Amino acid sequence: MLVQKKKLLKTIIIFALCFILFITYIFLIEPNRLEKTYLIIETDRFPENSPPIKIIHLTDFHIDKIGWREKRVLKILASEEPDLIFLSGDYLNRKDKLKELTEYIRSISDIAPIYFTLGNWDTLATQEAVIKGGGVSVFEKKLKVHPVPGNNFEFNIFSIKYNWAYIGESNEKRRLDELLKDLDKEYFTIFLAHTPDHFPFAIEHDIDLMLAGHTHGGQFRLPFFGSFYTDSKFGKKYEKGYFKERNTILYVNRGIGMTGNIKFRVRSFCSPEILIITLKSKKK
Numbered sequence: 001m002l003v004q005k006k007k008l009l010k011t012i013i014i015f016a017l018c019f020i021l022f023i024t025y026i027f028l029i030e031p032n033r034l035e036k037t038y039l040i041i042e043t044d045r046f047p048e049n050s051p052p053i054k055i056i057h058l059t060d061f062h063i064d065k066i067g068w069r070e071k072r073v074l075k076i077l078a079s080e081e082p083d084l085i086f087l088s089g090d091y092l093n094r095k096d097k098l099k100e101l102t103e104y105i106r107s108i109s110d111i112a113p114i115y116f117t118l119g120n121w122d123t124l125a126t127q128e129a130v131i132k133g134g135g136v137s138v139f140e141k142k143l144k145v146h147p148v149p150g151n152n153f154e155f156n157i158f159s160i161k162y163n164w165a166y167i168g169e170s171n172e173k174r175r176l177d178e179l180l181k182d183l184d185k186e187y188f189t190i191f192l193a194h195t196p197d198h199f200p201f202a203i204e205h206d207i208d209l210m211l212a213g214h215t216h217g218g219q220f221r222l223p224f225f226g227s228f229y230t231d232s233k234f235g236k237k238y239e240k241g242y243f244k245e246r247n248t249i250l251y252v253n254r255g256i257g258m259t260g261n262i263k264f265r266v267r268s269f270c271s272p273e274i275l276i277i278t279l280k281s282k283k284k
Helices: 002-032 068-080 095-109 124-132 169-179 196-204
Strands: 035-043 053-058 084-087 114-116 135-137 142-145 155-158 188-192 209-212 241-245 248-252 273-281
Touching: 002 068, 053 068, 068 095, 068 273, 095 114, 095 124, 124 135, 169 196, 196 209, 196 241, 196 248
Parallel strands: 035 273, 053 084, 084 114, 114 135, 155 188, 188 209, 209 248
Antiparallel strands: 053 273, 142 155, 241 248
16 A cells, blocks of 8 residues: 555656646747748749848747847847848737837847738737838738849739638639739749738749748647647648648748737747748759
8 A cells, every 4th residue: 555655646746747847848948949940942033143132031929028039039130140031910919019019120120121011910000110110011012122232133022911811712812813913923922921821822823932920830739739729711731831832832930929819828849930031043
């Protein structure tokens, strides 16, 4: 009997220690374990005599305050020396942090020019805060951008509202058709989206590159299973990472922050992500 009690006590202690370690991991370690992902894209729409350009894609900051993680992002951006920075929305968990958001975006724009869109957590006030910080909005717009001095590479960039993916596919298709009616397909085209749910229409329009976030990679994942929830109409199909269908590349970024829909800010087996893209001429 005494041996059995000792075994039971040992099991309880081991379980308790594992539980404490897991709680520490999901609250303190994984949310701050920023991971850099490098992606090289070669295209015949890039001038052969132009040097490659470096683009950094960030999304889903979900800022509660400007803390260690947000400051670490700035240090990584500065060390990478990008030519352009793209932001895919969901900037704040708290609406009273607009001033802090503007200051933070200004710190990012000091590193490289910013082009951004909005997500489902964002308002027009959020858009104004990002613009005040130096960002250029492509929300419901298309632009032709000349990215860096001394580089004659030009590309198209556009975005649409997050909720077009949820108000009916016929409406979503009509809006994209309107926006891309006069698109010059001679140039490399980037769809700066919030959600991956627009991907079928990006394929249909032969878009070169679609960048998205929104899913947070599932945020809370388990080994060999993946995410429990992605808030995507495609479920887990495009939960994170690289996809290519026909001529269109989609990258779904896991994002920086954590949703404000739940009280506890946790990540499990799903570290925050900074996507670093090198765009260059295809070798012939």
